[in-house]
Amino acid sequence: MKTLKTFFHIGIACLGVFSLCQCSKSVSAPELEVCQWAGDANAAISYTFDDNCPNQFSTVIPMFNEFDIHGTFFPVINWLGGNYDNIKAAVAAGHEIGSHTVSHANLGELSTEDVIAELHGSRTTIEEVIGNGYKCVTIAYPYCIAPDSIELVADDYINARVCDGRVDSTDVNFLRVSSHPLGAVFNRTSCEDLISIFDATRAKNGWSTLLFHEIDEGSGYSPFPSAEIRKSLEYLKENESIYWVAPMGEVARYIVERETYTLDVHQENGKYVAKLSLEGLDEEIFNMPLTFKYTKKDGSLGYINLSPDEVAEIDF
Numbered sequence: 001m002k003t004l005k006t007f008f009h010i011g012i013a014c015l016g017v018f019s020l021c022q023c024s025k026s027v028s029a030p031e032l033e034v035c036q037w038a039g040d041a042n043a044a045i046s047y048t049f050d051d052n053c054p055n056q057f058s059t060v061i062p063m064f065n066e067f068d069i070h071g072t073f074f075p076v077i078n079w080l081g082g083n084y085d086n087i088k089a090a091v092a093a094g095h096e097i098g099s100h101t102v103s104h105a106n107l108g109e110l111s112t113e114d115v116i117a118e119l120h121g122s123r124t125t126i127e128e129v130i131g132n133g134y135k136c137v138t139i140a141y142p143y144c145i146a147p148d149s150i151e152l153v154a155d156d157y158i159n160a161r162v163c164d165g166r167v168d169s170t171d172v173n174f175l176r177v178s179s180h181p182l183g184a185v186f187n188r189t190s191c192e193d194l195i196s197i198f199d200a201t202r203a204k205n206g207w208s209t210l211l212f213h214e215i216d217e218g219s220g221y222s223p224f225p226s227a228e229i230r231k232s233l234e235y236l237k238e239n240e241s242i243y244w245v246a247p248m249g250e251v252a253r254y255i256v257e258r259e260t261y262t263l264d265v266h267q268e269n270g271k272y273v274a275k276l277s278l279e280g281l282d283e284e285i286f287n288m289p290l291t292f293k294y295t296k297k298d299g300s301l302g303y304i305n306l307s308p309d310e311v312a313e314i315d316f
């Protein structure tokens with residue numbers, strides 16, 4: 001009887017193990033798919049401001065801070081007059097400071113040596129004065145003219161802006177990222193003009209960069225009214241599931257990481273975890289989280305943001 005009982009118990013235990021095995025076989029690991037843009041947005045939008053016109057610091061940055069939206073600002077080093085307070089405050093508030101060279105020279109007319117001095121000198125000055133390990137990764141070519149030896153730009157920057165009014169797609173040329181010039185000179189001074197660019201960008205699942213100079217009244221180039229920028233920010237906030245608004249440097253980092261990452265998904269203590277790796281990329285620059293989507297066990301859609309080299313539990 002005792003033998004029979006033991007046999008019975010062993011039989012139940014075996015059945016239990018068997019059914020557990022069957023069960024774990026039928027639930028496969030979550031399949032994570034990288035999203036084209038952060039937050040699974042349909043399109044990416046970058047606001048950029050050239051030439052350190054004073055109203056960019058006194059009007060635009062406080063307005064962007066109000067909306068918790070970040071832009072890219074391209075000061076000319078020699079035009080800052082040795083006062084770096086504005087650009088330091090901009091970075092502290094989460095905005096990007098890119099380079100617009102040392103002297104706003106036409107890079108297409110300079111010797112190779114002078115091109116290198118403009119590219120390298122502006123980047124190192126910005127990084128030194130801002131400090132705290134800040135990396136200046138984006139440049140806007142003065143007059144939208146790239147140097148003849150454009151490959152030199154990649155020694156100092158990961159992306160560079162021209163101004164030919166295109167929507168960029170996933171196979172963007174990082175040494176010629178497009179932008180849409182705005183303001184009075186281009187007869188584009190309204191929020192509606194910006195929304196038409198947003199619409200076109202969404203239709204292509206692409207990336208558009210907006211190019212501003214002077215804001216409101218001032219002596220700078222091609223003024224654009226701040227009240228219309230404010231309306232556009234309200235519009236983007238209302239549609240934030242559709243548009244990812246981020247500085248150029250963040251969008252470029254996201255694209256590079258998205259094309260490079262490897263993912264390890266495995267079980268730890270019965271739970272699925274994921275680890276994102278970015279082999280071969282400079283970890284001081286490429287540290288943006290990527291958004292992944294997946295189908296949960298119950299069939300609903302799940303999202304997870306993964307930062308490089310962090311192990312994160314997947315809500316599966």
Ligand SMILES: [Zn+2]
Pocket residue numbers: 050051100104142143
């Ligand atoms: Zn300029």
